[in-house]
Amino acid sequence: MSSVKSRFFRELLGIKRIRYGVIILISLAILSFFVIVFSPFEHDQISYNVHLPPLSRSNTTWPYILGTDNLGRDVFTRTFYAFILDVSCGLAIITLSGLIGLVIGLVSGYLGGLVDSVLMRIMDIVISIPGFMLAIAIAAVLGSSIINAVIAVAVVTIPVYARLVRGMVLSVKESLFVLAAREAGLSGLRIITKHILPHITPIFITQATMELSNAIIYIAALSFIGLGAQEPTPEWGLMISTARRYIREAWWPAVFPGLLMFLTILSFNLIGDGLRDYLDPKKRLSTGGVG
Amino acid sequence: MAKSIVQYVFYRTLQSLLSILGAIIIVFILSRVLPGNPAVAILGPKATPENIERVTREWGLDKSYPEQFILYISRLLRGDLGDSYIMGYGVSKLIAERIPASFELIIFAFIISLALGITLGALAARRHDTKLDLTLTSLSVLGFSFPTLLLGVLLLIFFGVNLGLPVGGRLDPRYSVKTYTGFILIDTLLSGNINAFIDALIRIIPPALTLAIPLGGLLLRLSRNSILEVMMQDFVKTAKMKKLPEKVVMYKHVIRNALIPIITIAGLYFAVLVTGDIIVETIFAWPGLGRLVWEAVMLRDYMVIQGSVLVVSIIYITVNAIVDILYMYIDPRIRE
Numbered sequence: 106m107s108s109v110k111s112r113f114f115r116e117l118l119g120i121k122r123i124r125y126g127v128i129i130l131i132s133l134a135i136l137s138f139f140v141i142v143f144s145p146f147e148h149d150q151i152s153y154n155v156h157l158p159p160l161s162r163s164n165t166t167w168p169y170i171l172g173t174d175n176l177g178r179d180v181f182t183r184t185f186y187a188f189i190l191d192v193s194c195g196l197a198i199i200t201l202s203g204l205i206g207l208v209i210g211l212v213s214g215y216l217g218g219l220v221d222s223v224l225m226r227i228m229d230i231v232i233s234i235p236g237f238m239l240a241i242a243i244a245a246v247l248g249s250s251i252i253n254a255v256i257a258v259a260v261v262t263i264p265v266y267a268r269l270v271r272g273m274v275l276s277v278k279e280s281l282f283v284l285a286a287r288e289a290g291l292s293g294l295r296i297i298t299k300h301i302l303p304h305i306t307p308i309f310i311t312q313a314t315m316e317l318s319n320a321i322i323y324i325a326a327l328s329f330i331g332l333g334a335q336e337p338t339p340e341w342g343l344m345i346s347t348a349r350r351y352i353r354e355a356w357w358p359a360v361f362p363g364l365l366m367f368l369t370i371l372s373f374n375l376i377g378d379g380l381r382d383y384l385d386p387k388k389r390l391s392t393g394g395v396g
Numbered sequence: 397m398a399k400s401i402v403q404y405v406f407y408r409t410l411q412s413l414l415s416i417l418g419a420i421i422i423v424f425i426l427s428r429v430l431p432g433n434p435a436v437a438i439l440g441p442k443a444t445p446e447n448i449e450r451v452t453r454e455w456g457l458d459k460s461y462p463e464q465f466i467l468y469i470s471r472l473l474r475g476d477l478g479d480s481y482i483m484g485y486g487v488s489k490l491i492a493e494r495i496p497a498s499f500e501l502i503i504f505a506f507i508i509s510l511a512l513g514i515t516l517g518a519l520a521a522r523r524h525d526t527k528l529d530l531t532l533t534s535l536s537v538l539g540f541s542f543p544t545l546l547l548g549v550l551l552l553i554f555f556g557v558n559l560g561l562p563v564g565g566r567l568d569p570r571y572s573v574k575t576y577t578g579f580i581l582i583d584t585l586l587s588g589n590i591n592a593f594i595d596a597l598i599r600i601i602p603p604a605l606t607l608a609i610p611l612g613g614l615l616l617r618l619s620r621n622s623i624l625e626v627m628m629q630d631f632v633k634t635a636k637m638k639k640l641p642e643k644v645v646m647y648k649h650v651i652r653n654a655l656i657p658i659i660t661i662a663g664l665y666f667a668v669l670v671t672g673d674i675i676v677e678t679i680f681a682w683p684g685l686g687r688l689v690w691e692a693v694m695l696r697d698y699m700v701i702q703g704s705v706l707v708v709s710i711i712y713i714t715v716n717a718i719v720d721i722l723y724m725y726i727d728p729r730i731r732e
Contacts, residue, residue: 229415230414230415230419230421233712233713233716234418234713238704239422239705241701242422242423242426245693245698245702322544325543326675329545330689330690331694345545345546349552349679352549352556353557359553360553363546366543367542371541
């Protein structure tokens, strides 16, 4: 079993885009681990060294690699702390909305009828409102905090999964192996978990990976307009929002968080793209599964 | 043909109206589940006992939810989004004042991205599988995976700090221009003030580019693929065999057919621009609807947030419906 699994992972890493995505992500993760453990600066440590340019030395042993911000905090340390925070928020969002969307999609697709119509109409309404606007409305009701922002974004993205899962359930529901399981007298729950779910999982995970970068963009955007993380939390959107006010004095506190955000989003997109191609049998035939 | 065009328009309109009703219901529910007394949330720091009583009466907050909803809808139908006690104006008035600025920015950005995307996409398609094609397609991928936040900041630094051009706002306050259309580029021209026009043009370019580059990148890839697909079709091959000049083949046969999917997808993204607009307006202090949302968040003015969400949603749903109907009108194949 494990050899099948390891071959599967080797095959996935053989796809160029997935490999690059994973390499970038792992490097960023390792770097942020080192920053958290070894950096001589705390992420919220204020100093007199305001707006020092990148690589300038103070009386500290370590230079300020990416300079300091308007409160003399080390931009390098903050940017990598923010990597951990933003990626965790993204993961929390896709877990939350993915699970709820999965349940709604499974129930809706498997039961059909009135339950299906009602649930899907609700999903239609949610999806017809621009996601970011709805997230703003929800976050504003809940109050400005990073956790509330996560909840708001999660709610907004539920329909993506619910619709996807429902569609897949509908296409699998009438297939022979599900009919056979039903004839054999298996319970609905067992059919869903043992027979339908495994069919859905790969596409579901691909979608979740693609949504991860959207989730991060939303979180940063909400924090940027003041509805997410609050000072002194190291968060990309908030850091850019603060640094924007001093852009004429110092560009680095705004640019580096943005760059790291870009790299992170790019690597999740690469992985998601690669997974999608891998799962798409038409594309797999043409490229032999190795892009 | 299953449905006539009139039927299609009817159903699509009905569907949009239902979506708008859904949006209204969601915004209504959100405004009533606010923690604590909704009247206090509406009033913000101005919540004196007299004000609370007034707002409670005004919105029927002491009545049942269905009654409150009917009151809410009947006010909306009269175009009344309530009053902002924090900014001191009617919310509808605040929003109406800001809409022209946002529309001007979005339309300007849309034109830039269409022009860039289609021209470069056509170029990439004509030189497909060359180095130029590879460069252009790579640039397009880079363009649309750039987060708006980073792009906006980079352009702000480039135009404002490196080039030293005026950025922020729509027009230098020392120019006063009479309002004819609400579109500052047109108003400055109409009043014959060339200096003001140049100032306005310089100021609109960085925020418009921030919105246009990601969309332009997407349109580039889309146009390239769409044009390539048409170029491979039989009628184009026939035209080439007839030894028609390449330009005639390209413009009369290829681009015209390739434009259908490009225009529709561009139309759908027009609605997406409306959302990205909030970030861009905040970065460049552009006094439009997006900036209003940001100001409302800063002041904790829930009435304005709620009103803006509703207005933007209605615009979004309407534009989507119009694009769908246009698409159906252009391409009869979907009618079936």
